[in-house]
Amino acid sequence: MHNAIRFMTLACLSAPLFLAAQTSNVTLPQDKGPNKIDISSYPAEQQKSYKMFTDKCSKCHTIARPINTTMTKDEWARYVKRMMHKPNSGISDSQGKAIYEFLAYDQESRKDKNPSVFSKSLSDEEIEKLKAQQQ
Ligand code: HEC
Numbered sequence: 001m002h003n004a005i006r007f008m009t010l011a012c013l014s015a016p017l018f019l020a021a022q023t024s025n026v027t028l029p030q031d032k033g034p035n036k037i038d039i040s041s042y043p044a045e046q047q048k049s050y051k052m053f054t055d056k057c058s059k060c061h062t063i064a065r066p067i068n069t070t071m072t073k074d075e076w077a078r079y080v081k082r083m084m085h086k087p088n089s090g091i092s093d094s095q096g097k098a099i100y101e102f103l104a105y106d107q108e109s110r111k112d113k114n115p116s117v118f119s120k121s122l123s124d125e126e127i128e129k130l131k132a133q134q135q
Contacts, residue, residue: 024061026131030119031061033068037106049102056091056099057083066103070111070118076103079121 039050054063071079080100084091091099111118122130 030065030068033064035064046105049098053099073104
């Protein structure tokens with residue numbers, strides 16, 4: 001009896017965490033921006049990686065989210081790894097590398113020229129606050 005209650009409590013507590021780790025259930029300011037990049041002037045390799053980026057990075061949240069977020073290249077490197085390590089991300093090491101290189105190129109050639117129109121990434125605390133407001 002005691003064990004059954006313990007099990008149920010654990011299952012109830014961990015289910016929302018499990019879901020939260022997979023799909024983003026919050027709307028961030030970046031989600032509301034444009035959901036495309038004009039890549040017509042990008043090098044062929046980056047044009048190819050753009051497809052992989054839009055395919056892989058739209059699984060759990062809008063593709064607008066990364067398109068409208070500005071960060072340093074080091075932060076992108078860390079962020080892509082963080083996204084790859086989420087359960088069921090479906091992103092391999094070589095795909096992650098190609099996506100990172102695309103994001104680094106896009107950061108330099110598009111976002112760094114006009115940083116004020118993009119959103120800085122939010123801290124975990126800021127995201128938790130938005131989640132609480134949107135429930
Ligand atoms: C397995 C699901 C999943 C995949 C795949 C995924 N993300 Fe995310 N992403 C999340 C979650 C979860 C959050 C955190 C916000 C939240 O808790 O809803 C997030 C947040 C972000 C943010 C917000 C940063 C901030 O703090 O403001 C960016 C940018 C981002 N992801 C970029 C990417 C990129 C680039 C890719 C592709 C390499 C990607 N994501 C793939 C789940 C995912």
